[in-house]
Amino acid sequence: MITQTWAIVWDTFRELRSRRLWWLTLGLSLLVVGVFGAIGLGERGLTFLWWELETPFLNKQTVGVRDFYTNIFVQFGVAWWLGWLGLILALMSTASIVPDMVSAGSIELVLSKPIGRWRLLLTKYAGALGFVGVQVLVFAAASILVIGVRGGVWLPGLLIAVPLVVGVFSMLYCVCVLTGLLTRSTLAALVITALFWGFVSLLSTAYTGTEFFREVNALNLESQGRRVERLRAQRAALEESQAPGADGDGPAGQAQLPEETGERWDLGPGEAERLAERLREAEAELARVEENRRLIGRVEWWLRASITALPKTGRAIEMMTGWLESEAQVAQREQRQSEGQDLVGAFDPNRGRPQSPEEEAEERRRERVIEARVVSARREQSAWWVLGTSGAFNAAVLLVACWRFGRRDF
Structure with missing residues (x-):
């Protein structure tokens, strides 16, 4: 059973890796890290490559190097790149997994394998999460390397971003999987997931x-x-x-x-x-x-x-x-x-x-x-409320998707 599961996960990962979006996302991640590496903190102000901008309020005397690079990684690398643009690219890369699997001509071959439907769908889901995890891991590891070489400080704690970003992606991807299973359309899955994400963001903004x-x-x-x-x-x-x-x-x-x-x-x-x-x-x-x-x-x-x-x-x-x-x-x-x-x-x-x-x-x-x-x-809000209730939603949507996939006639 473990061999079958691993084979499906690896097959899903290879399928995603063979697409251009894999290399586009990876290249953009490394480009963002390169921009981080080009920015530095000098004695008189900010530096970019060989240029220096004199900023009396932002230099080595006013801000620590560790805090400077951590703040850049958190505010731009995590909040903007991984939290928004990276998630969009990840959804675009993985949205077609389930619609392609249940499309006519493919589902018959998939169901002929001696593996349960629930395990098949969950394994495909895990393969997509692994794809995103590798992308985030490359970004975090490259950031640690660049910050260590450029700033002289090593921040291995930045690796905590890997499971957290994968968890946030999973909250959205479960909706994409369910809609892709019901509609058999990659475009519909992406559009519905984007609308759902926008609705959740709007509701969160109203609460804020x-x-x-x-x-x-x-x-x-x-x-x-x-x-x-x-x-x-x-x-x-x-x-x-x-x-x-x-x-x-x-x-x-x-x-x-x-x-x-x-x-x-x-x-x-x-x-x-x-x-x-x-x-x-x-x-x-x-x-x-x-x-x-x-x-x-x-x-x-x-x-x-x-x-x-x-x-x-x-x-x-x-x-x-x-x-x-x-x-x-x-x-x-x-x-x-x-x-x-x-x-x-x-x-x-x-x-x-x-x-x-x-x-x-x-x-x-x-x-x-x-x-x-x-x-x-x-x-100060409880992490159990933020992550626990989000995880419960994720599990409930996956349960509905597995139940529908297990009972559907193809």
């Missing part, structure tokens, strides 16, 4: 949007809550100053605000009414922000329930890039997040557009705070 709005609303809620507390403290100080026996001469006196404000407040005519009006507006705004929080929570729950049942390719790629980050990069990201905690009070929903350079800089800092919080929240 709700996470962003959740963090923005949370900061607004904290800011508005502090504003209401401050106005209530001012009202209490005003009432105390106007009480019989209090210091000052009634409304014409002065009330000491709470210590955290550090201000003096002149009590002019009609100030009590204006303060009460501001307090009512602040409480109404706080109620509105609280209602937004509940609405965002409901939308987020439904989106999370929807994507839980589907493969999370984007989340898996993000999780993979997080695992490949060095400890220094993680510490830098967490420090950026912690430095922004004191900006919570700046998230005022009544705040206008920044006008001065200082306000514009503060606005950019607030945006970085939100981004850091969202990224941190996403990377």
Whole structure:
């Protein structure tokens, strides 16, 4: 049985290797690695081959060589090449395996072999995964070699990208196998898989949007809550100053605000009414922000329930890039997040557009705070939820494909 299985896997691999897409994908992977190798980090800035671009913020004094090359590999090699372009080429290379197998004239020869249908289909599936695994292994090994020679650091941990990328590919390829089995068309399998991938990505993007709005609303809620507390403290100080026996001469006196404000407040005519009006507006705004929080929570729950049942390719790629980050990069990201905690009070929903350079800089800092919080929240999501539910979807689709292949008359 092992010999039969291995023979089918090897036959599938040889079939894929004989196609031009194999060499195209391999050549593009090596080209990307070559571009990585051409980029370097000099004493004064970035280098490309024999040219040097002076960048005071990016050189050997400001960034470590290990972090520099790891970041390039993670952000471009994994997130863009392996996570998107490489997956597209892999799907194009392997989409025809099942339609060609079940086409008229081929399926009769295949079924004449003394091997079960389920094992036959799963073996073909494993052969396609092996094809992709070899491509990713070549890319990762070449990247390690180039980074070691060019940067003087050896990063064997980059090999973890091989099983992770193969796993992400498997989440999509199972759909391609099922549609190819049902339609017997390579083009239909590719189109349906691409549409499914787009739908999943769109759903994931919507969920990411709700996470962003959740963090923005949370900061607004904290800011508005502090504003209401401050106005209530001012009202209490005003009432105390106007009480019989209090210091000052009634409304014409002065009330000491709470210590955290550090201000003096002149009590002019009609100030009590204006303060009460501001307090009512602040409480109404706080109620509105609280209602937004509940609405965002409901939308987020439904989106999370929807994507839980589907493969999370984007989340898996993000999780993979997080695992490949060095400890220094993680510490830098967490420090950026912690430095922004004191900006919570700046998230005022009544705040206008920044006008001065200082306000514009503060606005950019607030945006970085939100981004850091969202990224941190996403990377704290359980790997069992991202990979476990995606694996369950993968297994369920493969089970349906095997059941259909086992019962279908050809």
